[in-house]
Amino acid sequence: xxxxxxxxxxxxxTRSVRAALTHLGRTSVVSSDPNxxxxxxxxxxxxxxxARTAMExxxxxxxxxxxxxxxVAGGPILGxxxxxxxxxxxxDEDGGVDGIxxxxxxxxxxxxxxxxxxxxxxxxxxxxxxFFAHSFAAQSPDSVATSEGVTVAVERGSFLGVQFHPxxxxxxxxxxxxxxxxxx
Numbered sequence: 001x002x003x004x005x006x007x008x009x010x011x012x013x014t015r016s017v018r019a020a021l022t023h024l025g026r027t028s029v030v031s032s033d034p035n036x037x038x039x040x041x042x043x044x045x046x047x048x049x050x051a052r053t054a055m056e057x058x059x060x061x062x063x064x065x066x067x068x069x070x071x072v073a074g075g076p077i078l079g080x081x082x083x084x085x086x087x088x089x090x091x092d093e094d095g096g097v098d099g100i101x102x103x104x105x106x107x108x109x110x111x112x113x114x115x116x117x118x119x120x121x122x123x124x125x126x127x128x129x130x131f132f133a134h135s136f137a138a139q140s141p142d143s144v145a146t147s148e149g150v151t152v153a154v155e156r157g158s159f160l161g162v163q164f165h166p167x168x169x170x171x172x173x174x175x176x177x178x179x180x181x182x183x184x
Contacts (some may be wrong), residue, residue: 004028004181005040007067009057009085011049013167018079020167024178032057034066042181043070047081047165048133051107052094054086064100071102078180081134082127084154084161093136103156105140113148121147123164128172130164137163 003026006014014030016108021028028044029036037043045067058064067087071077079087088099091107099107110117116135123130124144130147138151138161145153146161152163158181 003040003042004042005036006030006057007037007043007045007063009054009063011054012046012082013048013080013165014046015166017044017046020174020177023174024181026181032061032063034062037063037066037070038075040075043067043075043077045077045079045083045182047079047083047084049082050083050094051082051091051099051136052097054082055097055099058086058100060103067100068102071159073155076180077102077159079159079161080109081163081165081168084163085136085138088138088154089159089161091136102159103140103142103154103161105138105154107136107138107141110137110150111134113150117148117150120169121145121164123152126153128176130162130166130172130176131167132164134163170178 008030085107086104087102142154142156143151144155154161166176
């Protein structure tokens, strides 16, 4: 069994996430199989793609239910960019789509500042700069970090979601991933 399951929803940044994991000495598999999601030491729900298409794939494969069950059981999950957004209750993207619902909150189109937010930006209170590529942002009571006034990290129980791409954020991103994976 692999250290990490990178959830497949038919799109996403699975290749770059797996490359970062390999750099950290972790074995990984890309899968939407509910049994692999349930049995893995760590699960990453990656980013990039359409919210509606991603949720349709997650629902049709049983991966969404497996992620909910894993969350309830306390199994660690990291959501990256779209993966973080999918974990919330609802997204305005694609005309509106229900998310997995691990955390309360919604995803809304950015209306101020840089749109899209593309490039490097500092994350507070963490103090490091990470790479961002998004036009939608989370609104959640479980916000734990911001960047330029935008929620960029949410956390509840065994789920941590980040709007930035740690796999594309150089040393800071690799260090972040290593910290996330340290209990595994």
